[in-house]
Amino acid sequence: MDTPKAPRLNPKKLLLGKWTAVAPRDKEKHFIVTQLVLPATTTVPPPPVVDIVIEAVHSGRSRTIAWRELTDTTRWLQGWR
Numbered sequence: 001m002d003t004p005k006a007p008r009l010n011p012k013k014l015l016l017g018k019w020t021a022v023a024p025r026d027k028e029k030h031f032i033v034t035q036l037v038l039p040a041t042t043t044v045p046p047p048p049v050v051d052i053v054i055e056a057v058h059s060g061r062s063r064t065i066a067w068r069e070l071t072d073t074t075r076w077l078q079g080w081r
Helices: 067-071
Strands: 018-025 028-037 051-056 062-066 076-078
Touching: 051 067, 062 067, 067 076
Parallel strands: none
Antiparallel strands: 018 028, 018 076, 028 051, 051 062
């Protein structure tokens, strides 16, 4: 079976994106990106996104992950499947 190609992501456009965990834990399969985490510095233009906060639809639990983890197709699929 072919593994899906890693999605090209723009971290600034991840907010409210929908993701599916390939290996769900605690019945948490579907997630929404609820927050972009920026570095603590205040510069113009704004600094790049460092992490994201994803929330499980089933339980409402949130966790912070590096946004680049979403490009790992063995762990995450874009959209709800």
